[in-house]
Amino acid sequence: MEEALDLVASKLHELRETYPTTALLHCNHAGNVGLLKKVENRFFSAYGGVTAAIGSLCVGAGSEGQRYDFGKSLSHEISDVVNSKTIIIWGRNPMDTGLHLVPFLKEAKRRGAYIIVIDPLETNTVKLADMHISPLPGTDGALALTMANILIERGLIDKEFIDKYVVGFDEFRSYVKDFTLEKGAKTSGVPIEDIETLVDKYGNSKPSSIIIGFGIQRYTNGGYTIRTIDALGAITGNIGIGGGGVNYNNSRMNDYIDHELLSGETLRKHHRVFSRPKMAEFIETAEDPKVEIIFTTRANPLTQFMDSNRMTRAFEKVGFKVTIDMFMTDTASLSDVVLPCRHFLEEDNIICPPSNHNYINYCNKVIEPNPWIPSELLIWNELAKRLKLENFPIENSEWWIEKALKPMTDLTGITIDDIKSGPIIVPGATPVAWYDKNFQTPSGKYELYSNLAKSQGFEPLPVYKSIDMEPNEEYPFYLLTPHTKDSLNSQHFVLVDEKQLPIVYIHSETGSKMDIRNGSVAEVFTDTGSLDCVVEYNDSIRRDILMIYQGWWIQRLGGVNRLISERYSDMGNNAAYYECICNIRYKA
Structure with missing residues (x-):
């Protein structure tokens, strides 16, 4: 170890003597x-x-979108979902990747909540749901704006909340008029009757909660998509009330950490x-x-x-x-x-605190x-x-x-010993996000129309922009690469057999039509690369989607990201992993 440290230090010293120190690239995540x-x-x-x-590779587009809407991202305590009458789980799969939420969803359902899962994939979370809606990948924004239009048309909005706490409602109402049921259904692939049910359940059973996953903002329209979903909470007054919220991420600790100590930003020469x-x-x-x-x-x-x-x-x-x-x-x-x-x-x-609770923990x-x-x-x-x-x-x-935690100690008196004794709630955090309606936007209100977004080169309203890549004759399938329940990203694929190929999940009708047998080896390919996979039929997969779990190591015959080109979201510098079209052919 000493020899390795000596070598690294020698190389760093040599670089500093020869080049500006920016010749060193630090990659972290x-x-x-x-x-x-x-x-x-x-x-x-x-x-x-x-x-x-x-x-970001994870959350950047959505976090930036919520910054324009709310001022920053805040979520309800996950336990608050038991107070919801309708729960929309939008692009999230807690049964596989967020088990902490599942007991509260089950309790909410026991109390009579109606659970809707919106996801192109029929995930394990659908087993908890009363309804599953499967939109075309990347069209969630169109679906949300259609819902908004119908909610407004039918008077299923909270006018008092809008008048007191919302900026830009008139402009938003004018924009969404174009998103008729027919247009929304055609764009999203969701039948009109399902959109009607969505509107009815969300608009007529307050409080209603929306729980958003990170996947729906991994497209080139990702930031705008989150803004369109946020808007549903705002126009119905489901913000700042128990059992409500548009829950995506959390950023509560910033005021309580000495960022300069940890970053040393003022020390940089380059x-x-x-x-x-x-x-x-x-x-x-x-x-x-x-x-x-x-x-x-x-x-x-x-x-x-x-x-x-x-x-x-x-x-x-x-x-x-x-x-x-x-x-x-x-x-x-x-x-x-x-x-x-x-x-x-x-x-x-x-x-x-991560995205779903308000506790500081000593590990x-x-x-x-x-x-x-x-x-x-x-x-x-x-x-x-x-x-x-x-x-x-x-x-x-x-x-x-x-x-690092001295600002928190100075402001609140909370010490390390306090945190060691048990989890501490972040000072000022409450089970209900935005309960005081003190939004951290320039206006102090929820901003459907954001001048800040406009000043930074974005549309001021939550708009729908279609994604850049859609299936065609050469590449007729969407490729989705979600997280598996068996690993945190790539961390646990060290346990995979070195000779085991990754699995591509495909609908049996699609496989039969292309003469690709269940259990055979097939090559999935894009204009960026190719990957050999074992075929597994799964009729819960849409016929226009291929699915491969992300994280499988290249040296263990995986590496699904060799199929995905470098694309990023509209805002937040977020990776657009899911904006990928592909094809598949039998190999062996």
């Missing part, structure tokens, strides 16, 4: 979201400032950014300086970023690559140095780590010593946690 993991940003700022990632969804393109085209070193933390870009083939070619051309990881991932296997690190169960950390070490495997904090400490970084404190985890 959400492999671990513990508070201490953010210390890496302080290290690279103290080093001089590097090329850093902006944008700074350059790249968009995560276009990392390969950036590496290929960067000048003044070119990318000389890639340092990867909490990420597996060769597997998880779009266009894996291009990413691999770009990655291989860079002179020196370092990866911190627990496993020899696809990214680690092409790195010059791999620094092993500890599992989250082998170290203490603070977990701040206690429960397993003694192998003594020769360091924590990531220890890696940064050792590299900082070798590089003699004056502005990087060589301290332990307790020091960093205490200092």
Whole structure:
């Protein structure tokens, strides 16, 4: 380990003496979201400032859309859903990827709630539902605007809420008039009678809750799509009331963390950014300086970023690559140095609220780590010593946690010891988002019409824009690549047999029509790449969709992102993974 750290420090020192420090590209993401993991940003700022990632592979488009609507993303406590009379689960699959929500959905149903799942796929969550609606991929915005138009026409809106708390209703009402039932049905592929039921259940049984998944904003129209769904909550007055809400994400902790301590932003002498969804393109085209070193933390870009083939070619051309990881991932296997690190169960950390609750948790070490495997904090400490970084404190985890949460302690009196004693609710957080109607927009109201969006080059209203890629004769299928219940992204595919092919799920009628047998090997291909898969018939799959779970490692014969080109959303620099069309042919 000492030899590896010496080599990495030597390469970092050499780069700093030869180039601007932005010749180092730091690639990170959400492999671990513990508070201490953010210390890496302080290290690279103290080093001089590097090329850093902006944008998102997960939530960026929707978060940006909600920023224009509400001021930021806030969600109800998941337990509040038991107070809902109608629950729309829109593009989310909690039965597989959010089990914490399931008991509350079951309780809501026991109390009489009507549950609707809107998803092109018939997921396991549909088993909980009273109704399943399967729109064409990427058309959710058209469906939402059609609902809005009919709700307005039939008077199923909350005029008092609109008058007091909403900006831009008249402009919005004028825009949605064009979204008739006939147009909405034709665009979304949802039958008129199903849209009628949606409107009836959502508009006539207040409070109604909408729970949004991340998948529906992984298109080039993703941000606008979230805004159209948000609008349903606003015009019906289902915002700020128990059992209501448009629940997507949470961003409650910002006021209680010392961001400068963790980021070291003011220490940077140089700074350059790249968009995560276009990392390969950036590496290929960067000048003044070119990318000389890639340092990867909490990420597996060769597997998880779009266009894996291009990413691999770009990655291989860079002179020196370092990866911190627990496993020899696809990214680690092409790195010059791999620094092993500890599992989250082998170290203490603070977990701040994610998308679905308001609790700060102390993550206690429960397993003694192998003594020769360091924590990531220890890696940064050792590299900082070798590089003699004056502005990087060589301290332990307790020091960093205490200092990072000092704003919270100063404002509320809550200490680390308090958090260690049990989960702490974020100060000011309530079970019901926006209960005080104190929206954090420029107007202080919910903004159907956003001047901020307009000033930043976007449509001020939540509009529908069709996606860029739709099936055609050459590529007649949508390709959807959702998360599996068996892994967090690519983390657990280390357990897959090295000779086992990934599975492509296809409707039996589609397979029979194309002479592709159940259990055979087929090649799925796009204009970006191809992937061999084992065919599995599944008649819950739409006939115009192929489905392959994301995360399967390339070195284990997977790598579905080699099929997906580098495309990003309308706002938020979010990866448009689901905007992909493909074909399939029998192989063996």
